[in-house]
Amino acid sequence: MPSSFAAHPAETFPAGTPAASQVFTTVLSQGPLTRLELARRAGLSAAAVTKAVRPLFASGYLVEDADTEARSALGRPANLVRVDGGRALFLGLKLTGDAIFGVLTDLRCRILLARRVPLTDRAAKAVLASTAELVRELLTEADGYGVRVMGLGIAVSGDVDRGEGVVRYSPFLEWRDVPLAELARAVTGLPVTVDNDVRALTVAEQWFGAGVGLSNFAVVTVGAGVGCGLVVHGRVVAGAHGVAGEIGHVTVDPDGPLCHCGNRGCVEAIAADPAILARIRERSGVEVADTTEAVDLARRGDDHAREAYSRAGEAIGRGIATVANLLGPERVVISGEGLAAYDLFAEQIRSAFAAAAFGSAARCDLQTRPLPFEEWARGAAATAIQSFITEPN
Amino acid sequence: MPSSFAAHPAETFPAGTPAASQVFTTVLSQGPLTRLELARRAGLSAAAVTKAVRPLFASGYLVEDADTEARSALGRPANLVRVDGGRALFLGLKLTGDAIFGVLTDLRCRILLARRVPLTDRAAKAVLASTAELVRELLTEADGYGVRVMGLGIAVSGDVDRGEGVVRYSPFLEWRDVPLAELARAVTGLPVTVDNDVRALTVAEQWFGAGVGLSNFAVVTVGAGVGCGLVVHGRVVAGAHGVAGEIGHVTVDPDGPLCHCGNRGCVEAIAADPAILARIRERSGVEVADTTEAVDLARRGDDHAREAYSRAGEAIGRGIATVANLLGPERVVISGEGLAAYDLFAEQIRSAFAAAAFGSAARCDLQTRPLPFEEWARGAAATAIQSFITEPN
DNA sequence: TTCTTTCATTGACAGCGGAAAATAAGGGCC
DNA sequence: GGCCCTTATTTTCCGCTGTCAATGAAAGAA
Structure with a gap:
């Protein structure tokens, strides 16, 4: 077992059935929703939603708000279900030829912290060392939140095989067939998702943005x-x-x-x-x-x-x-x-x-949409969140 | 109830579960397969395949071949499952500004017969009359096979809403918002699928061709x-x-x-x-x-x-x-x-x-791939086959 | 014949999601 | 305040699907 400095062992997400995972994703991206509305959007019966959300409430990923306002005049007031963004943290990194950008986000992909470290040597080994250092630094900061970091996403431009976690070819880094997910997992101890940078940004838009x-x-x-x-x-x-x-x-x-x-x-x-x-x-x-x-x-x-x-x-x-x-x-x-x-x-x-x-x-x-540079790293975090939710480890 | 000259009332396909329908589609497009191979390709257990195919054998849509050759040396020889193309017939029409092309196909989308009728008047009413006549003619020919025609597909170039069965805009026919599926169903008595011509051709390639x-x-x-x-x-x-x-x-x-x-x-x-x-x-x-x-x-x-x-x-x-x-x-x-x-x-x-x-x-x-003109009509038939299998009526 | 191998089916079972009924939580009305 | 109406949510029950493990089938090999 390679050395790891992850603060805590991984805790898996209670993904349950595919439907349950879809329910969670819907709440995550479509904001607070009543159970009935959720049923409608996920194409399920109200009963199915009740069952799907139970373990998610139990594990703290979902919380309930009193429906403050905007409720129909008649009948029992609805309760809003929403994701507790603070329940889990994620890291996102964007690698370029010059620097590594890193962010710490919550489960709702809101940036809590952004860092940048310059890169002088583009060899995989050197980049990995800088990555490890940046991750260590972000993890230290994350400790202050008292919540675990559940995953690390890395975005790289070029031809990236997300399924395999391999960078097939990166022109800026001059890499070929670097098994980045496995390498980064080894030095950080975190579950790692690697994806192309633009696709990562697209995932962020799809789940948390204009998409x-x-x-x-x-x-x-x-x-x-x-x-x-x-x-x-x-x-x-x-x-x-x-x-x-x-x-x-x-x-x-x-x-x-x-x-x-x-x-x-x-x-x-x-x-x-x-x-x-x-x-x-x-x-x-x-x-x-x-x-x-x-x-x-x-x-x-x-x-x-x-x-x-x-x-x-x-x-x-x-x-x-x-x-x-x-x-x-x-x-x-x-x-x-x-x-x-x-x-x-x-x-x-x-x-x-x-x-x-x-x-x-x-x-x-x-x-x-304006795009401050740390958004690229946020995209990487979005892929980590996606993996965390949809890929039961 | 509008007059209808369909030879027989519609008989529905025993679609069963989504998985069963996917099993059938796999056999249909990937040719004869053993049950085990089928399980592998459809991502199911062998037991599930056995259960899924039973009603399909019972209703005659699937038949079994003795595995003639190419079997492994050892163990019980596998039996090949294949679709009985002759179990059902379909019609496909392609409308152009000048003519209607029509084909009669079997369930495996093999053309049995092709016809063409010229078109002089592009008004929806006139086209529909020609359509009715061509369909009548094809149905008469189909009678000789002693098998029912289970659906009619119509392909039109332009903006077509397949779900609604409406031709939104067809430049060659100069149509706007013509509810063609409903109109054609009324005059033919057949279940009708309407789609864009190129998409129809694409469906044919996806299920029966290079795709x-x-x-x-x-x-x-x-x-x-x-x-x-x-x-x-x-x-x-x-x-x-x-x-x-x-x-x-x-x-x-x-x-x-x-x-x-x-x-x-x-x-x-x-x-x-x-x-x-x-x-x-x-x-x-x-x-x-x-x-x-x-x-x-x-x-x-x-x-x-x-x-x-x-x-x-x-x-x-x-x-x-x-x-x-x-x-x-x-x-x-x-x-x-x-x-x-x-x-x-x-x-x-x-x-x-x-x-x-x-x-x-x-x-x-x-x-x-060379494309004789009747292939366009075959594409339309492919959409009818697709609807027949995937949309339990 | 009997064993081995591979293909196919069966039966018990667990889990999921749906329908309907029950329960909950207001507001309005008398 | 108690009752009714309405809407939200949960509970209970139930059927259905697909899996697992065991069994049956059909060769060729020993």
Whole structure:
């Protein structure tokens, strides 16, 4: 048995029947609900709900509120059932080439604490050591809550096999076939879930964000790259070969700039942060150091900068239209660090989307959500929560 | 009660439990299987399979073969379970603006008979009258088999709500909100399933074709238009607003020819039959009457015709790559009447796909299947078979 | 024949979820 | 305050499904 510094041994979730687990998930994401409403949403009888929630109350995962208000005038007042977020804690980590971001969340995936440690060596061994240290630190902080940390989620960009817990290929870390879940479990003693970063973010939206209650939606992230997580038939799409949601490599302009994938005019080659900087440089000759500067320039009215953002918005809008035309999602959530500059391309995203969406695909609801960087780590925590609830260990 | 000329009253399928229905579906699409193998594939115990198949044997939907060969050397020989295709008949219709295609199939969706009636009036009432006549004719023929016709499937291009049995909008027929399932049931007396034509074809591939056993694949049709049916997580994608799989309106070249959707350079504006004819005309000045002539021209080496097909192949390949990048299907089946000219653009499809597919999305298996026009009607029959089995009436 | 192996069925049983009846908890009304 | 009405929740009972373990079946091998 490898050394472990987890404060406590794992305690399993009383998952019970699949129906019970679905009941819990419904309460978790759809907020406090009466038992009757819960029965309706989970497609069960009231009696089944009563039975399903009993062990969950007994173990403290669910608690009951007096229904303060908004109750029907007549009849017995309903009691609201809700998840006790404080009943369990989780850790989420996002690995990048430069740093590890970590958060401590409660069971409702609310961030209690965020940390960042820089990364100098990208070799798996070094990253694992930093991971272990960050986890140790977060666990120490977690001790103050007097509640156990029940799982650790790790999000990595690239081709990740969540089922096996293996990072097949990560371009930024330059990893191939690293069995990260097993390695991290060994050094932390926690149950570990490993997933692709965009899919992890999508899980967070599905359970705790703008995707709650939807069985068909997409999350588009804009920042250093352009990514997309898809939920179809209520499940996150993973792709047969580990690749899915590559909206960044949808072609927008065959004569456009060269993309690192070898093609021209990919969304990412136009709308990702480096592409925008390159565009400004190319057109104005001005060397722009970073995104903040580019945004400043554009906000101050610089034509070249504005054009670069406008062009990016158009590319994103077209990419989203492509997703909408193919999958007909109910909603697309646009997010990512790039959204800090949302005012500079919002209009272009919407108009390009409206122009390129076919028929009633245009009825898709476009939403935007700012994405502070720790949200990526929160996505990882969401996968850990999901595993905790749905995978009885 | 409206008049009905269905030969016999409906007899329901002994669907039993969901598991039983899944067992039947497995046998239906995965051919003859031993009970043990069946248990494995359906994720059940052998005992459960024994119980599930009993009523199906009793009602004649399943029959047993002596396991002729390929049996393990040792132990009791297994018996093969298979669906008795002759146990039930189905009708499938495909409505176009010009004609109705109809087929009579058996329970295994094998075409027994195909018919076509021309259509002069596209009004719902007139189409319904022609439909009734064609169905009557097919039912008469079906009488010769001494087996009941258990359902009718109708495939229509456009926005179709299968659940409600309503054609929301059909551009070729110029229909809006026609409750076709109810209307057709009234005049034929048969249970009716109505679905979008490409989705119907996709169901046929999923249950009886190249998609058997796959939970993530796509069907791309090339012909008068370019369409796409998607199966994700084992289910056909319908889209939140009835639109999905619009690969035809994925942009390939923003400076390309104008598409009827209002955008430029859609796949359909480059690769559909009329687009190819237009391209040849535009470049060579030669007026090409129809697709046959265009194919002849290209096969005889005419440069303009060859270029038009080559360009079409490239557009299709790019469109497929977009689907592969977004969904990571295991396989894409390329089909449609346009495939008669497959030799003229096969190479371009493959190379454009390979160039534009990102990472391991390129591992997707591209298959081609010729598509005689009656296959569209067969797709409709497949939806009727699906409804018969999964929707206990 | 008898044993071994593999396939298939049977019967006892446990668990889940549904229906209906019972119980709980208000408010309104007299 | 007691009774009635309404709505929420629980209890009780019951059927159904699928599993487990044991048994039966049908070869070939010894």
